Amino acid sequence: MPIADEYDVVVCGGGAAGCTAAIQAARAGARTALIEKNGILGGTTVVASVNFPGLFHTRSGRQVIQGIGWEFIAETAARGGAKLPDFSIPYPPKHHPRHQIWVNKFIYSKVIDDLCLAAGVHLRFHEMPANIHEDSEGLYVTVAGKTGLETIKARKIIDATGDANAAGLMGYAMERSEYRQPGTLIYRMGGYDPKDVDKRVLERLYAEAFASGRIAATDHSHPEAGDPPLWRELRTGGGNANHLIGIEGDSSRTKTEADLKGRAVLMNVYRLLRKVPGCENLEIDYAANESGIRDTNRIIGEERITGEAYTGGYIYPDAMCYSYYPIDIHRHDGNDIDIRPLADGIVATIPYGALIPKGSKHALVAGRCISGDDEAHSAYRVQATCMATGQVTGAAAAIASKNRIAVGDVDLHELRETLGRHNAIVPGLVSKGIMEGEK
Template structure:
C-alpha cells in the first residue's frame, strides 16, 4: 500500500446546474459514527437545518457495526475531561440499562478500565432518538458521490437506493473517518506508507478448554501461521480460547477506498474462518464455532487531512494547550504495528491531559468544510491516540458548533471567532480547556 500526500480526486460528475436540487440544508454531516452524530446533534440544537448522511442502516459507526462497543476515555486523573453531547449519549444509554458506569473517582491501574461497555442495540436506538429530538434529518443508506462548489453554495450528490440526487448545503462536516469528502473536494490528505492492522471482533464457543493441551495447540497454530492458514493473534491463541475471542491483527490492509476496503473485509473473514478450521484439528476444539462476528472489520487508520494546524506527538503527550484549544483528548499513544503483534504505547504522564486545536479540524484553505473524528490533522503517533471514540465525540461537537456559527455569521469556517465558539460549546455542556494566561 502506498502512503504520502494526496490532493483528492473530485468525481467526474456533471455540475448540478444540469439537475434538479432535491433539498437544501444549513449543515450536512457525513458519517454517523461518534463524531458525526455529535456534530449533527450540536448543529441542529444550535438552530441550523441539519442532515446526517450515513452509508449503513444504523448509527454509531465503529461502536455498532464493528462492535468496538466500549467508548472512552471521558475521564482523566479522577476528573471528567470530555462531557457534552457525547457524554449525554452514554448517560442515556446507561439510564436504559445499556451501560454500567465505573467509579471514575478511582484512578485505574490500566487506562482501558475506564472504557464503558455499551449495549449496541440500546446505544444505536439512543442515537436515533437524540438525532430526531434535535431535528436532524437522518439520511441512512446514502453516501456522497461528488461535491461541487457553486456560485451560490456547495452542491452535494448523494447516491442511495433511489439513485443519485443533488442537494445544496452551506457548510459541510466530514466525519467519515477516512476524509472521504475532503478528498472529493480536492483538499490534501496524508496517509502512512504502512497502515495499522484491522480487527474483526468475534466471539467463539463450543470447545472444552480443560481438554486442550497448550503445547499441542501452539504447535498446530505456528504451523498454520507459516502456511498462511491462520490469523495473527494479538494475545496468543491459548489466551484467545480462555477469553472466548480470537483477538485478530489483520495485516496489510487498506480501508481508505471501496476496492481496498472490500479486500480487507474478505481477508478478515477468511482469516477468522481459517483460524477456526485450524482449531478444529486440536483435541478439545473439534466443535469450536464462531458465534458472533461484527458486520465490518474495524479499521484503525487511513487518511488524515493536512490541516491548518497539525497535532504532533510531542504536543499531545506534553499536554500543550493550543491557543485555539476546543477540547481535551485522553488516551495513550497506541500504534499497532503493521507487522507482528507489537503495539507501541506511550502513557500520558500523571496530571497531563492533551488538548486538540480548532485549526486541526480545518483542511488547509477550507472555507466551507470541517472534519471531525479520526481524520483530523495530526501525525501518526498522535492520531493513534486521539482516534478513540470519546475524543471523536468532542471534536464532533466542536465541528457542529463551529459550522452553526459560520452559517449564522455567513463567514468562512476559518473566521469563526474562537471566543464565541468556546463560549457556545460550554453553553451546550462541553468541557473546554482553559487557555494559558500571560
C-alpha cells in the same frame, strides 16, 4: 440535477464524530442532515463492534470529555445498556481499558437515533457522497442512494467519514502514514470449555499450521508467557485479537479487500481450533459486520497536532476540546503494540485549526481524519475524542452558517460559549472563576 433539499449543515458519516456533530448543529439552530452509508448509527462502535468507547476520564478520575458524546453513554446506561466503571479508582499505566465503557450496541444505537430525531436532525441512511461542488452560492452534495443520485444543497459540510472521503471529493490536501496501522475483525467464540482443552495438542497443531502457512502470527494476539498461541483467544472468547496487515480501507475497493481479509483470517482460526480436542463443537457466535480500520487519510489542516504537543499537554491558543487516550501504535508488520500513556497531570488538547482543511471556507472535519502526525493520530483517533471534535465542528458549522461566514472566521469566544452551553468541557472557558483544565 435539480436540488432535492437544502440544509444549513450536512454531516457525512454517522459514527462517533458525525452523530455528535449533527446533534450539536441541530441544537444550535441549524437545519441539519446526517448522511450515513449503513442503516444504523454509531459507526465503528456498532458495525465494527468496537463497543467500548473511551477515554472520557483521566487515570485519576477527572472527566475531560463530556457534552453530547457523554449523553450517549449516560442514556445508554440509564436504559440498561452500559455499566459505568468506578472512575474514582485510579488504574496503573497501560491499564486504561479499566476506564473503557462497554455498551450494548443495539441500545447505544437506539439512543443515538432518539437524540438525533429529538434534535431535528434529518437522517439520510443508505447514502454516500458521490460528488461535492462548491460555488459562490454554497455547496452542492450529490449523494448515491438506493434509487440513484440526488443532489442536496448546504451552506457548510462536516466530514466525519473517518477517511476524509468528503474532503477528498472537494480536493483538499491529505497526508498518510508511511505505513498504515493494521485493522482488526472483532469476534466472539463459544461452544467449548477452556478447561477441557489440551494446551499441548493446541501448541502442536498450531506449530503445524504455522509451518504450512495455514495460519499467521498476526491472526491472533500475542500469547502470554508459558501459553501456546490462541490460548488467550480460547480463554477470553476472542475479541480484539487479530491484526489485518497490509490493508487500506479508505475506498470502496480497499474496504472490500479489508473485510474479505478479516473473514479469511477468522476462518483460519476457526478451522484450526475445531481440530483441537475440547473444541470440536466450537462456534463463531458473532463476527462484526466490518473490519475495524485504524489508519487511512488525514487532512492537512490549518494547524497540525504533533505527538510532542499531544504528550506534552500543550494548550493550543484555539484549543476547543481535550483528548486523553495514550499513544497507541499498532505495528504495521506484526501484532506488537506501542502503548505510551500520558504522564500524570498531562491532558492533551485539540485545536480548532486542526479541524479545518487548509484553505477551506465551508468544510470542517471531525474524528480520526483531523490534521496530525502519526503519533498524535494513534491517540486522538478513538471514539471519545472523535465525539469531542464532532461537537466542536457541529457548533462551529452552525455559527458559520448563521452568520454567512467562512469556518475559519468563526469567533472563538462565541464557539467556546456555545460548546459550554451544551455541556462540553472546553479548554479556556472560564466558568465560576476557574479556567477549565486547571487543577
